[in-house]
Amino acid sequence: xxxxxxxxxxxxxxxxxxxxxxxxxxxxxxxxxxxxxxxxxxxxxxxxxxxxxxxxxxxxxxxxxxxxxxxxxxxxxxxxxxxxxxxxxxxxxxxxxxxxxxxxxxxxxxxxxxxxxxxxxxxxxxxxxxxxxxxxxxxxxxxxxxxxxxxxxxxxxxxxxxxxxxxxxxx
Amino acid sequence: xxxxxxxxxxxxxxxxxxxxxxxxxxxxxxxxxxxxxxxxxxxxxxxxxxxxxxxxxxxxxxxxxxxxxxxxxxxxxxxxxxxxxxxxxxxxxxxxxxxxxxxxxxxxxxxxxxxxxxxxxxxxxxxxxxxxxxxxxxxxxxxxxxxxxxxxxxxxxxxxxxxxxxxxxxx
Amino acid sequence: xxxxxxxxxxxxxxxxxxxxxxxxxxxxxxxxxxxxxxxxxxxxxxxxxxxxxxxxxxxxxxxxxxxxxxxxxxxxxxxxxxxxxxxxxxxxxxxxxxxxxxxxxxxxxxxxxxxxxxxxxxxxxxxxxxxxxxxxxxxxxxxxxxxxxxxxxxxxxxxxxxxxxxxxxxx
Numbered sequence: 001x002x003x004x005x006x007x008x009x010x011x012x013x014x015x016x017x018x019x020x021x022x023x024x025x026x027x028x029x030x031x032x033x034x035x036x037x038x039x040x041x042x043x044x045x046x047x048x049x050x051x052x053x054x055x056x057x058x059x060x061x062x063x064x065x066x067x068x069x070x071x072x073x074x075x076x077x078x079x080x081x082x083x084x085x086x087x088x089x090x091x092x093x094x095x096x097x098x099x100x101x102x103x104x105x106x107x108x109x110x111x112x113x114x115x116x117x118x119x120x121x122x123x124x125x126x127x128x129x130x131x132x133x134x135x136x137x138x139x140x141x142x143x144x145x146x147x148x149x150x151x152x153x154x155x156x157x158x159x160x161x162x163x164x165x166x167x168x169x170x171x
Numbered sequence: 172x173x174x175x176x177x178x179x180x181x182x183x184x185x186x187x188x189x190x191x192x193x194x195x196x197x198x199x200x201x202x203x204x205x206x207x208x209x210x211x212x213x214x215x216x217x218x219x220x221x222x223x224x225x226x227x228x229x230x231x232x233x234x235x236x237x238x239x240x241x242x243x244x245x246x247x248x249x250x251x252x253x254x255x256x257x258x259x260x261x262x263x264x265x266x267x268x269x270x271x272x273x274x275x276x277x278x279x280x281x282x283x284x285x286x287x288x289x290x291x292x293x294x295x296x297x298x299x300x301x302x303x304x305x306x307x308x309x310x311x312x313x314x315x316x317x318x319x320x321x322x323x324x325x326x327x328x329x330x331x332x333x334x335x336x337x338x339x340x341x342x
Numbered sequence: 343x344x345x346x347x348x349x350x351x352x353x354x355x356x357x358x359x360x361x362x363x364x365x366x367x368x369x370x371x372x373x374x375x376x377x378x379x380x381x382x383x384x385x386x387x388x389x390x391x392x393x394x395x396x397x398x399x400x401x402x403x404x405x406x407x408x409x410x411x412x413x414x415x416x417x418x419x420x421x422x423x424x425x426x427x428x429x430x431x432x433x434x435x436x437x438x439x440x441x442x443x444x445x446x447x448x449x450x451x452x453x454x455x456x457x458x459x460x461x462x463x464x465x466x467x468x469x470x471x472x473x474x475x476x477x478x479x480x481x482x483x484x485x486x487x488x489x490x491x492x493x494x495x496x497x498x499x500x501x502x503x504x505x506x507x508x509x510x511x512x513x
Binding site: 020066095128132 | 402403404417418419420421422423424425427428429431432436471472473474477478479480482483487488489490491492512513
């Protein structure tokens, strides 16, 4: 059984940029750049990160993932469509889209207003409650210690946006 | 006051396996294996981990805990029966057991079906929202910097299962 | 636009204490001590932590933040009053103050009772669900990799209390 085509379709095109200057010593860090397509998109970066760990040839250490956005998170869970739909449905129950958010009340708000301001009050509250801003996964003998069903998802809690995250190997 | 017997009863029998090959340098990692008994079980590994940190003789560093399962999490909080019951009651309110989960709809689902598939849609959603897949605790002068009331719990969000987690010391 | 006065007002007076003995090698750790004023206070430690990272002159590594309390958390998000009010309103919807908490039922409870026990059942459940007990942020070429809108908040989920957190640089 299983449906590898569907699993594969959660991968997104991305560009990896090395952040370390040639002069810097110690841990290696990259930024992964990509564009999300829709709210509740689970972007699967497992294969890219497994490859990154393999190439880094770190025998013992850890992989730290960090999102610099206020409306995204990391979730490590199963690549299964039903679960992802259940997550979306539960989030809508818990932190509904159709509710008053003071963050989106532009008659009232005075701080940090932008020309292209999004209405994303629900997304910032969701990012404060679900998933994690960072996750640190152990590496032993060059292997990332993911469980059998675990996939590493960058989750879009807002709408389609240009996004990036940082992946750092600590040894 | 206090009731040490009850606190102690949250400990579970476990087996610790060293993951590092003799040839590997750097950080030390173990896998802790055990069997959980029921949904919402808070398994207290504080004493085992304090001993592990003590024996590791790392003067400054951190302890990283990681669960490789999709229906468990770490929660650091108080070993008090009322709180643990309150957590269970709140989780039932927020992500109810009695609700439609597409992950458990085997007429619809096509991905990752197993011979012994569990109905655990609620558990995967819960694991995406409560607690953490990993937690990193500082160590200073060989002491783990836990607060007075903090205990380290591995929380079972599914039913009785064989489980493990990884404990890695980073120095 | 923006309103720097309001943003600045989220900063709290604090005292920083070095935890490392002069004899200890490796990573540097400090404890930041302060007093919170009210429930749902978002205490902004971004500037203090940026300065700490700058002074530490670590070219590549990470900053690990850890709270030793059972009724607080870290949230990395935007310093905007509407969002902070939305967070409070959503938490009240999800884990209400007006509800029975067994942790606060002193006729029933037998464990860990203190002379000055607070009624904080809701706060411990909230701390198990929202935010994080720890967060690890990458440092590259002496720069903390925070996003444009990200601020580092220590969030009070109980009432006014003496608090502290640990900030550790891992290189």
